[in-house]
Amino acid sequence: EVQLVESGGVVVQPGGSLRLSCAASGFTFDDYTMHWVRQAPGKGLEWVSLISWDGGSTYYADSVKGRFTISRDNSKNSLYLQMNSLRTEDTALYYCAKDLPTTAWGQGTLVTVSS
Amino acid sequence: EIVMTQSPATLSVSPGERATLSCRASQSVSSNLAWYQQKPGQAPRLLIYGASTRATGIPARFSGSGSGTEFTLTISSLQSEDFAVYYCQQYNNWPPTWTFGQGTKVEIK
8 A cells, every 4th residue: 555654844933944754655666756745724735846756856836946955765765855944835734745647645744834 | 837727616516416627727738637636634635637537446426528728527426525625737747747726615505
């Protein structure tokens, strides 16, 4: 069974930093592009970033470019999101997701940016 | 940047009735279109990919159609468990970035 388990979400002050992790199991992790998607409270889904199977290509939404960095460790079946210069508008539930068409999503980890 | 627009924002339907949800892309996405269902407190669940292919385990009452810029998700006979928010999503071939519509809430009439 495919499983994705996010962790690392906490309450952080504006301007702070945070690193999210996603532990993957049940599939060949290094075969797949992986994504981060977020959902602000009561709002819709917003794609954040992707990383290719080997980590060689990364892409970001304009809203996080220059502040967030996606990475992966295929030896640990893990995906990461380093979040710097956090803003109140970054408050959201952050999901990691396996690429389409056989996509799978975790249950998310909540990041709250507040003073 | 491709913008995905869903309509209506809210759809009120009685159980057993048909529901038709629309999604429009600001430029052609070919058939690179997926539909998700999301219930409160849950992660999104993939229903349809490739505009019309049902994901594993998805009931036949869910069907998708369209290509280019106009897409439709049809639920042929709404069951109680189908009341939820539905999102369309486009995915490029490369880079495989994603863009979501703003969602359609299907509620009980």
